[in-house]
Amino acid sequence: MLDTLVHNGVVRRVAQSVFTLFGVAVVVFVVLRAIPGDQITANLGTEAAALTPDQRAALESYYGLDQPLLTQFFGWLGNILTGNLGFSARAQTSVADLTLQALPVTFELAVLSILLALVIGIPLGMLSASRPNSARDATGQVVGLAGLSVPAFLLATTLTSVLASRFGFNPNGEPFARFFDDPLLNLQQMLLPSLVLGFGVAAPILRTTRTAVLEVASDDFVRTARAKGVPARRLQIRHVLRNALVPIATMTGLQFGYLLGGAVVVEQIFSIPGIGRQVLLGIQQNEYALVQSTVLVIALAFVLVNLLTDLLYRIIDPRVRAA
């Protein structure tokens, strides 16, 4: 077993991932401290000017800012390894708790977006590929182009303001409902944001599907099957799609990784309490531990998704192993 893992370069990949995460930790730590201001000024604003030196010292020790930077860094990293992600003074909760609340929300949003993207992207891609350079191909391509070109924030703001002011439809005005508390409301609240994100992700999936289908369709065994008289539709679904799944799966995995960290704007507009908003708020408030730990969690998720995709890919497609 271990041999196989080593042979497949898995151990190396894992080591690489650990190094990557450490690098992310360093970068986020440094960048945060380069942002002007600290948690005291973020909290008190210009009122911080009225603090006496003793008051300021009391606050610095309260926020742990009186520690040397290296102590802060390794203290934080050490805590992380023991599962302590730090404490958010603003929310008065541990960062771990906050993240446990926010991560599933973003995860759900990402899953729904990917599902919608697959539902839109795969059929359109197959439709496009079924008759290249025809009107239906053009339709598919135009939809794909629109998905790539319409910024998420534009689509999101247009949808909210028009739906709310014209039709009074605004599930996101309700308090956010978690899926297991109120699935119906939750899905309503997730509908628009995942539609917006899914539309953007559908484009590359559409394109990948189209290319993959075209490519597979020109392979020998499909030609043979066609010559044998296997009906076109069955052929497409059975053979072509199955073989096209590898690139689609890869693409989906990558997109999913990005969605975990890249949905800030959409979360903001639709009041979705996800991980992106958590980081944004943390940056605005100079909550160092909060931002550092959350970014690390996002990076971890990204690295894991990549690692899994990679492994999956190796399993599905034996040729990769040789590479």
Next chain:
Amino acid sequence: MTTTDQIADVAPTRVSARGLLRALTRSRVTLAGLVITGVLTIVAVLALLGALPHDPLVQDPPNRLLAPSAEYWFGTDQFGRDVFSRVAAGVGNSARIAAVAVAIAAVIGTAAGLVAGFYRGFSDTAIGGVTNILFAFPPLLLALALASVFQRTWFTVAVAIAIVYTPIFVRVTRGPVLSLREIDYVRAAVSTGQSRPAVMLKHVLPNITSIIIVQVTLSLSWAVLTEASLSFLGLGTPPPAPSLGSMIFEARTLVTVAPWTMLAPGLVVVALIAGLNLLGDGLRDRYDRRGRGAR
């Protein structure tokens, strides 16, 4: 929004100016992209030169929120500023930021990719490590953090975007360079005693121009999108300079009263990104790894 779908998956080829011209004009897709981008580029250049019907910054309160007319082609905004002039200046601004950002990313990324792929060894490990870190950092958050660190000017916004996009250039160039260095004439050049940097620049670099050109085109559209998203979050081009993203943001509250304030920058930003995508797609098909495409 994401970057993975925008990786130039094309064969390494030496691109001549004439070949590029043919590639640009041969397919309808590329031509459409070329026309859209061309028109917007002209507008952008005129805007940067100041040749606009109105000053995009001057406020004229009595003439606020006027509907489009012969005088104000796209109407006026809440300060009585001419929306057409502002959109044009916004395109100029977006184009400038995107161009500079991609130029920086392309130069640094390609150089790093070349070195990593050609020299292998330590430089490869180091460059690969940094690239992985930048990849794992949520891209919008990286730009966001950088935008808050620097005193914001259009240039620092460009640099922030460039940092996010450099690793992509590293990744797309390194692979092909790896295989190119094993090609006979490159080996031969090295063995005849030509210096390695010279070989790299004379024999390897020209052969990855197809990749770079396609990647640049695709990156441009991504950079425009990112700049708009950053502006929308309040972290893009600092005001008063108009930016397509911040115009859309400001117009949100006006969309029911004066829809043109939203429609104009919205449609233009979509057109700009679509044009660049079409151009990129066309070029990608032309230089496709499998020689397919070029419809």
Next chain:
Amino acid sequence: MSNGLRMTAIGAVVAMSLALAACSDAPRDEAGSGGDAGASEAQPGGDLVIGVTSDPDTLFPWRATQFQAVHLLGNVYGTLTELDENLEVVPGLAESWEVSPDGLTVTFQLREDVTFADGSAFDSEDVVFSLESIRDEATAAVAASTLARVTAVAAPDPSTVELTLSTPDSGLFANLATVNLAILSSDDTEEALNTQPNGTGPFTFEARVPNQSVTLARNDAYWGEPALLDTVEFRVIPDESSIVSAMQSGNVQMAVFDDPLVADTATSPDLTVTETPQLSYHVLQLNARRGPLADVNARLAIQCAIDRQQVLDTAALGEGEVTGPITSPAYKSDPDARPCPTRDLDRAREYLAEAGLPDGFALDTIVSQGEYATSVNEAQNLQAQLAEVGIELTFTPLESGAYVDRWIAADFDAAVALNGGRPEPDGMYGRYFTSDGNLNQVAGYSSPELDELFAQGLQATDEDERKEIYDQVARHLEDNAAWVWLFTSYTYTVTTNTLQGFVPMANGSLQYLRTAGFTG
């Protein structure tokens, strides 16, 4: 109430809004009238949802400066004195008070049968504990300086508290009415209160979901008239436009905006917009201790070169009023009592010549971007106006953190600022313009005359006499062009028509949630 007023943490999205506009299609009330008088009476009960762009950044009252935190906590905690809707001092937890003839001893008679939300009784021990803790620097309470003249706090009996002062302090009673001087139970700790506020106000803290909502419930044991509403939820909707959407769809029944454009979009027959003039003021702070500005003539040149109405018109589209230094209704300065009440470029050039700078000079100015909507527009207009006399105002918009850093360090020639006002002029400007004030370094100006005037103001007890003294303070500030005061603006309170009895206040306080209720 919070000095150094902040709109921060509203979120970068909101921050970008530069927009301000004048007219509205929505019905707009006279300030303070709080709704349609003809409507039926508000009934007890009901749940109110207020849309806010941000979570309170702390629940600890002594360190709350953020807008959301201050006004939320104001409903939960009690203070010795309170302000009514006209910003007059009225009794709070102290039923009455007396000042000794020499002005150095203040005796508060406390209200009896007051309880904290946790059921414990309120008495003089809690007051002593609170005031002593606030004075202790280790607490880092932001209002510590308000008690700077207090030398001892004593509790002769459970319902009496005696303050000993080093010098008389006529401003004390108005300045005590801030949640930063809230009276906490002596059994409480900061740590406990951070998650479970425990006050004597008309509402009690019920629940919080970080970054999503804070819910208050009516305090049935409140010493005054109990509130009508069962609960008040502050729901976080980060995007102002999304708040408007939520009001239009009926999910949210109240919101307060600073940006008239946003309020304008709340056009619906079911919504009412109330415009309320604010105590906070837009100002060009000058640093009279740096470069050419050390010469009063250079500062006067700036003052004479600026048309304030033009700044207001271009930056805020006329939504506001040109102002002098003091904005509190009882002490309001005459905006025209200054050198060059209207723009006078010739006079400005004369002052420049007198300063020995006939060609003008450079003015390194800090401007925050995102703290409030109009800052960058103000800077642009000031830049254009000053350029006409050769004064070159240079600025780059700064992120909130960078702006605050430079503001605190007084690292600027000039600062475009929106500063919080207070109902009491000593509380408002004493800390800036007395030579030992804790913000004097930032204010950049002080003089023996001003020190003397502020001291007199604290000793005077007669209202007319005080008004006269603070008029002199204002005139001294304007004559010396310590800063250039520009204008005050409004807040826009949007409510559903069925919500009655809420009175918006000039200090932004939401204390009249306790009289608000739904009709029918």
